[in-house]
Amino acid sequence: MTSTARLLVSDEPDDKIGQEILGKLDHVSIVTYDPNQSALSITQQSAAIFLPPYRGSHRPIPLVRQISNLKMVQLLSAGTDEYASHVPSHVVLASARGAHxxxxxxxxxxxxxxxxxxxxxxxxxxxxxxxxxxxxxxxxxxxxxxxxxxxxxxxxxxxxxxxxxxxxxxxxxxxxxxxxxxxxxxxxxxxxxxxxxxxxxxxxxxxxxxxxxxxxxxxxxxxxxxxxxxxxxxxxxxxxxxxxxxxxxxxxxxxxxxxxxxxxxxxxxxxxxSPHSARTVPGTNALCYSVAAEQITAFLAGERPSNAAR
The missing domain is CATH 3.40.50.720 (NAD(P)-binding Rossmann-like Domain)
Known part of the structure; x- marks a missing residue:
């Protein structure tokens, strides 16, 4: 994939660092979205890569089926079980394994x-x-x-x-x-x-x-x-x-x-x-997005991301 790929990234405060990290990648265009919204705009629907937010990553699950050009879902969690049944089989599903x-x-x-x-x-x-x-x-x-x-x-x-x-x-x-x-x-x-x-x-x-x-x-x-x-x-x-x-x-x-x-x-x-907060310390979201950037870079180069679940 050599043309510019649209990355759909959360616009919440915890994800600003993600926009910064991913925005430095070659051949990408960052499109933000609200994880609490129920519908995506035409531009958002055309994204190729979708990233759920750092916190409350389950919230935008219903949005997945609205993304018509979806090629990859990149999670910030260590596992992929939360999204596995909601992502079409032809779409690459990758985690941020290692960041946590x-x-x-x-x-x-x-x-x-x-x-x-x-x-x-x-x-x-x-x-x-x-x-x-x-x-x-x-x-x-x-x-x-x-x-x-x-x-x-x-x-x-x-x-x-x-x-x-x-x-x-x-x-x-x-x-x-x-x-x-x-x-x-x-x-x-x-x-x-x-x-x-x-x-x-x-x-x-x-x-x-x-x-x-x-x-x-x-x-x-x-x-x-x-x-x-x-x-x-x-x-x-x-x-x-x-x-x-x-x-x-x-x-x-x-x-x-x-x-x-x-x-x-x-x-x-x-x-x-503790309330599912083991990873929640300063800097973890940056670690997660850094791993996500590596996975996305590999995908855009035509390679299988190392954290791909399928």
Whole structure:
């Protein structure tokens, strides 16, 4: 594709950096749109490449079918499951895989440390003006074993951070490769790990993967950390285990999401929840758009983008 390609880019404040980064590419013309609008103009409909916004990327899904010249949908997320069923099969669908590794792995480490060092308990004592010496039981990461389900950029980054704290990681992906076990081996891998981290994408194979049997196989007192997708974990099964106080959890994603105010997950013991915000730190949107620019550049050069899902 050598002629000028129209890129449909969100006009929201978080996406201004995207307009700047993408505007520097050769053979492109930036056309902005409002992700909350219900209809596109003729000019917007003629775009070849569509980019959902950095925040609330699901909002413009209905607009996809209005883009008559659509050749590529470039997401800013690490996965493509949100758009996969809405993008025609002949259209390239690519993610910003790799951009989130730093921020999300940092969140995973912070969540593990918060639970191991009992910060939620300490904050509650602080709210009561209580000097909680010897009133809580902290633990250390040193010498612990972590099972990381999802051996992409995020999972690999998590393993690196845990290694620095003296923890040993077992990485699992859909297929085995050097230093990485296959998902088919999971039933024999779960026991013996004090931390289980989910960084896998949501697929037909991973949906409901962490169900009653998986949770039952986890060691007593083990910590489940989900930074992947909420639907990978069976929420009802997790609530049951947390109510028994056999497991602990740290969740950035839930099923359903957003989590309703009256959902039992809010009030079971041993869980901390963040609102799907693991990646949300300064500079992440620029990282996402930089990866998007690389994918789009490859596409415009007639190559298959490295993050293309199909």
């Amino acid at each position: 590794a730093g921020p999300v792995s940092e969140w995973v480490l912070s969540a593990i440390l918060a639970q191991f060092r009992q910060w939620p308990t300490l904050v509650r004592y602080q709210d009561q003006n209580t000097w909680a010496h010897r009133k809580f039981h902290a633990d250390t990461l040193a010498g612990k074993r972590a099972l990381i389900v999802g051996a992409g950029a995020i999972g690999t980054a998590v393993a690196g951070l845990l290694n620095a704290f003296g923890a040993q990681s077992t990485l699992v992906a859909s297929k085995a490769r050097n230093g990485v076990s296959a998902a088919s081996d999971l039933p024999t891998l779960i026991r013996g790990h004090q931390v289980v981290v989910i960084t896998a994408p949501l697929t037909d194979e991973t949906r409901g993967l962490v169900g009653p049997d998986f949770l039952a196989a986890m060691d007593d007192g083990a910590l489940l950390v989900n930074a992947g997708r909420g639907a990978i974990v069976d929420t009802n099964a997790l609530v049951a285990e947390l109510r028994k106080e056999r497991l602990r959890a740290a969740l950035d994603v839930t099923d359903p999401e957003p989590l309703p105010p009256d959902h039992p997950l809010w009030n079971v013991p041993g869980v901390i929840i």
